[in-house]
Each structure stands twice: as C-alpha cells, then as structure tokens.
Amino acid sequence: MENIAELSVAVEPLSPDITIMDVGDMFLERTYDRFLSLPVVRDGQPVGTISRYNVQKILMGRYGRELQGAKSVERFMNAAPLMVAVDRPVEEASRHITRNIAFPITEDFIITDGGDYHGVGFVINLLRGLEDRLVVKNQSLEQSFTKLKASQSQLVQSEKMASLGQMVAGVAHEINTPLGYVQNNLEMAHAAYDQLARLNEEYEQLMTMLQSPEVEEIAMQMQFAEVEEMRADFANAFSRDEMQGLFSDTLYGLRQISEIVSNLKNFSRLDQAVVSNIDLNQCVESTLVIANNLIKNKVEVIRDFGVLPKVSCAPSQINQVLLNLVSNAVHAIEGRGRIMISTVSDGQYVHIIVKDNGKGIAAEHLSKIFDPFFTTKPVGEGTGLGLSITFKIIRDHQGYIRVKSRVGKGTAFCVSLPIVGQF
Ligand SMILES: Nc1ncnc2c1ncn2[C@@H]1O[C@H](COP(=O)(O)OP(=O)(O)OP(=O)(O)O)[C@@H](O)[C@H]1O
Ligand SMILES: [Mg+2]
Structure with a gap:
C-alpha cells in the first residue's frame, strides 16, 4: 500500500441542493450502511460532507421532518470537510488526518484528485490499512532481528x-x-x-x-x-x-x-557448559600457560592471588575473558613491561584485576572500548570484538567489569563475578 488512493471508495456524491430528508432515506439504504458521512460536491468540487449522525439528529428531533426535512443539505453539512490529495503517502496522510479531523467518530474524509472530488476515505479503512502495514513492518523487523542475531553469533x-x-x-x-x-x-x-x-x-x-x-x-x-x-x-x-x-x-x-x-582442554571446549567449583586462580594460571608465548621475553607477570571460594561459571568463557584481558595488556606494552594479576574475594564477588603498565587508554576512547568493532589496532591485527565479547560473557554471568586507565601509565581491568551466581 503506497498512497491513500487505495483507501478511497468511489461514491456518487450528493448535490448541495438535495433535501435533508432524501439524504436520510439514502442513509437508510443498505449500500450506505458503512458510511459515517456522504460527500457533497458542486461542479466536481467537494464543498462539504453530511454525516449520518447529523441527519439522524435533525430528522429524529421533535417535528424535525416537518420543519427541516425539505431544506437543502447545504445548510447542515460540514462545509469544511477534511480533504486529502489522492497521491499522498498513507503514513503522511494518516498524520494529517489524525491531526485535523474534527469528528473522527462521525465523519469520514474526502479524497481529492487535483482539487476535484475523487472519493471518500473511511477512517476505519485507514486504521485497518495502518494496522496491516504495522503487521508487515513487524514481520520484517522480526526477520531482520533474527538475521542480525544469527550474524552476531x-x-x-x-x-x-x-x-x-x-x-x-x-x-x-x-x-x-x-x-x-x-x-x-x-x-x-x-x-x-x-x-x-x-x-x-x-x-x-x-x-x-x-x-x-x-x-x-x-x-x-x-x-x-x-x-x-x-x-x-x-x-x-x-x-x-x-x-x-x-x-x-x-x-x-x-x-x-x-x-x-x-590447560588447553579447558580452552578448547567450545561449549558453554557451566561448572560449579571453579577455582578462578587456576583459570588465571591456565590462561598464563596458554598465553606464555605472547608474554615471555617481553612481560614480567606478577601474581597476587587471594584465597578464593569456588565459583560456578562457564570456565571456557572465563578463560576467554582472561586471555583477552591479558593479550590486550601485552599489546598495550611497548618494549618490556609488567602485568600484575590480583585476585580477591569480598564474600559476595570474586574480583580479578589485570593491571598493566602499558600505554593506557585515551579519555575519549574509554567509553567506546566495549563497543563491538572499536579497535585502535591496525587493520588485520584486531577485530575490536574482544572486549565486547568479554562484556557480554561477564554480563551473562551476572558480573561486572570496570576499567581505569591513565595515558602513559597503564590500565587496570577489574572483573567481578558473583560467588553464588544464578548463571
Ligand atoms: N590494557 C589495555 N591498554 C590499552 N588499551 C587497551 C587495553 N585493553 C583494551 N584497549 C583498547 O581497547 C580497544 C578494544 O579492545 P578489544 O579487545 O575489544 O579489541 P582489540 O584488542 O583491538 O581487538 P581483538 O581483541 O579483536 O584482537 C583496543 O584496540 C585498545 O585500543
Ligand atoms: Mg583484544
């Protein structure tokens, strides 16, 4: 459905001279059952609408037929009917109609073509039309959402x-x-x-x-x-x-x-199996073994492990998070440097802090680093997905991640995972 033309119904218009009684009879005819109002046209130009409601009010009033019945419709019609050009797009037309129609429950609107009368537009048809459009739009939105989700995963x-x-x-x-x-x-x-x-x-x-x-x-x-x-x-x-x-x-x-x-066994598990009794210090150790090739001869790793309660989590995912934080830290270090990994529990959460003395993150980048595809690495070196995936994994675990950074001094990421997660 492109424009309002499809909502138009060609109706033989009334002449302004027709009597109000005749109009009442016409409304009684079955063919006009659906009409809230009929168009009044002189020389092809729409001059008004007369509503069923008004006609009934006049004719059913005391002595209405006798006193008013022979008068012309022109005297009772709405002389400023709402008009919509036939080629107006449906949505734009509907905005115009909903803003300007004075009696939406008792009146329809006139559709014009180059100023001439073209037909009548029903408010109810407009609503149906819009509803159909909404359904179609919803469907296509749902489809794109599904596609988006698939391509995201x-x-x-x-x-x-x-x-x-x-x-x-x-x-x-x-x-x-x-x-x-x-x-x-x-x-x-x-x-x-x-x-x-x-x-x-x-x-x-x-x-x-x-x-x-x-x-x-x-x-x-x-x-x-x-x-x-x-x-x-x-x-x-x-x-x-x-x-x-x-x-x-x-x-x-x-x-x-x-x-x-x-150690590799933990990593290579592509499933998302949740395991209770995970020792996060052990996860850090596994990560360091796996990342050793990246770290050695470049970075000194300092461990400051606290005594941690066991946590229920998906270890392969947590290892992925740790590996990403450690590799980001190594990448941020130019020449030789230091990474300190501390773990601590506060009874509710286990916090893992990965701190480096690398180049730091510029203030204007800090709010973007968790966005998918944000990277400051050259093309082909970083996808910019690491931290956004990290963020998602931690959120799925009902945990949170914080970052603190100073340019030229270094960066610290703190991952906090609930000890008793509902994960
Ligand atoms: N420890 C850090 N020190 C300095 N900058 C960092 C650090 N960690 C992340 N960043 C910045 O955040 C950006 C995004 O990191 P993210 O892990 O999401 O992607 P990436 O490392 O660029 O690419 P990928 O992880 O896909 O290889 C990095 O490009 C870098 O600019
Ligand atoms: Mg990364």
Whole structure:
C-alpha cells in the first residue's frame, strides 16, 4: 500500500441542493450502511460532507421532518470537510488526518484528485490499512532481528575461532620447545642403549670364553681388552650424572607438554557448559600457560592471588575473558613491561584485576572500548570484538567489569563475578 488512493471508495456524491430528508432515506439504504458521512460536491468540487449522525439528529428531533426535512443539505453539512490529495503517502496522510479531523467518530474524509472530488476515505479503512502495514513492518523487523542475531553469533564464533587460531599457534610453539629436547634426549638415550647392548654382547662372549677350556690365552686377553675399551668409551660418553640429568630433563619436558595440553582442554571446549567449583586462580594460571608465548621475553607477570571460594561459571568463557584481558595488556606494552594479576574475594564477588603498565587508554576512547568493532589496532591485527565479547560473557554471568586507565601509565581491568551466581 503506497498512497491513500487505495483507501478511497468511489461514491456518487450528493448535490448541495438535495433535501435533508432524501439524504436520510439514502442513509437508510443498505449500500450506505458503512458510511459515517456522504460527500457533497458542486461542479466536481467537494464543498462539504453530511454525516449520518447529523441527519439522524435533525430528522429524529421533535417535528424535525416537518420543519427541516425539505431544506437543502447545504445548510447542515460540514462545509469544511477534511480533504486529502489522492497521491499522498498513507503514513503522511494518516498524520494529517489524525491531526485535523474534527469528528473522527462521525465523519469520514474526502479524497481529492487535483482539487476535484475523487472519493471518500473511511477512517476505519485507514486504521485497518495502518494496522496491516504495522503487521508487515513487524514481520520484517522480526526477520531482520533474527538475521542480525544469527550474524552476531556467527561473528562471535568467528572471533572465537580467530583467537583460538592465534592461541593454537602460540601453544604449538610452546609445545615445540620441550618436544625438541625430549626428542634429542631420546636419541641420545637410544645411542647409549645401542652402545650398552653391544657392550653386553661382548661381555657375554667373554663369559662364554671363560667357561670353555680350549680357548687360547691370547684370544681371551684380546676379548678382555675389547670389553674394557667399550666400557671405558661408554663411561666417557655417558657419565651417570649426565644420564640422570638427561632423563630428568626429559621427564620435565614431558610434564610441561602435558600441563599445556591439560590447560588447553579447558580452552578448547567450545561449549558453554557451566561448572560449579571453579577455582578462578587456576583459570588465571591456565590462561598464563596458554598465553606464555605472547608474554615471555617481553612481560614480567606478577601474581597476587587471594584465597578464593569456588565459583560456578562457564570456565571456557572465563578463560576467554582472561586471555583477552591479558593479550590486550601485552599489546598495550611497548618494549618490556609488567602485568600484575590480583585476585580477591569480598564474600559476595570474586574480583580479578589485570593491571598493566602499558600505554593506557585515551579519555575519549574509554567509553567506546566495549563497543563491538572499536579497535585502535591496525587493520588485520584486531577485530575490536574482544572486549565486547568479554562484556557480554561477564554480563551473562551476572558480573561486572570496570576499567581505569591513565595515558602513559597503564590500565587496570577489574572483573567481578558473583560467588553464588544464578548463571
Ligand atoms: N590494557 C589495555 N591498554 C590499552 N588499551 C587497551 C587495553 N585493553 C583494551 N584497549 C583498547 O581497547 C580497544 C578494544 O579492545 P578489544 O579487545 O575489544 O579489541 P582489540 O584488542 O583491538 O581487538 P581483538 O581483541 O579483536 O584482537 C583496543 O584496540 C585498545 O585500543
Ligand atoms: Mg583484544
């Protein structure tokens, strides 16, 4: 429905000279049942409307028919009817009508075309038309809302995948170092075992010789010398202390790898499962292990952990929050710097404070940092979604996040999570 034309009903208009009694009869005819008023037109120009209500009032009054019935409609009509041009858009026309119609319950309005009479517009049709439009608009609004929600969650998911990707690269690097020396050590242990196995074979041969009487003295001595030489070589190549160091280094490396892997398990859970009994200090530790590649050689991390009650939360989400805060802090530090992570409980909330001595946030940016897509990082480096997702996760946990920053001094984010959440 574009313009008011669709609400127009072509009605044969009345002449101004028609008597009021005749109009009353016309209203009684079924065809005019729906009409609140009829148009009065002279020479094609609308000059008024006469309402059913008025006509009835006149004719049903005492001696109304006798006294007024033969008079022309012109004397009783509304000589200033509301007129609307046929090409006016519906919404604009409806604003005009609702503002200007004097008797919306007893009168309709006239639709004109270039000033000439075109038809009658019903107020009730207008209402229906507007209602239909509203329904259509609502539907399309609902559709766009659903689409928006879908693309938002897709965006959140892809941000998650992107940060997961970055993290995986860092973690792969972390695993690679211990893996490298575990492999070296194992190769050395393999070589030592080969040598030991060969020494064992020579030793067995020597024992066989010793037990058989017909072996010549000279052969025996040569075998002795061989065994002794191999033993000395082995002792030279692999001292006992060295071998012990090698094995303990290997075990250390393997422990490191398994620690990273078990921390990674918390992170890689893409579900939103809520778990009770979460130790948030442990979450911070896991985050630091996972972020180690980003942190090491650049940032000194100071831990100031309080004794915390267990919290019920979605650990994979909280880890995501912590990782984002820690990586933002690392990114804010130019050159070398310091990050302090403190945790404390006040009996109602657990507060986790991530404080850095990086470049700080400009005052005019502070109100924007939680907006999706706000980033001061170069294109391709930051999506600007980190803190908006952080904000959403914390709000979903019924917690809150605060920030304090001074340019050139540093920034502190404080995440507060309720201990007994309804999450
Ligand atoms: N610790 C901080 N110090 C200084 N500025 C910060 C700090 N944390 C956030 N900001 C500012 O807030 C902006 C938005 O952070 P947010 O984590 O939402 O996105 P991002 O880090 O830019 O991108 P992404 O997290 O997607 O990689 C950052 O670009 C930065 O300007
Ligand atoms: Mg970020």
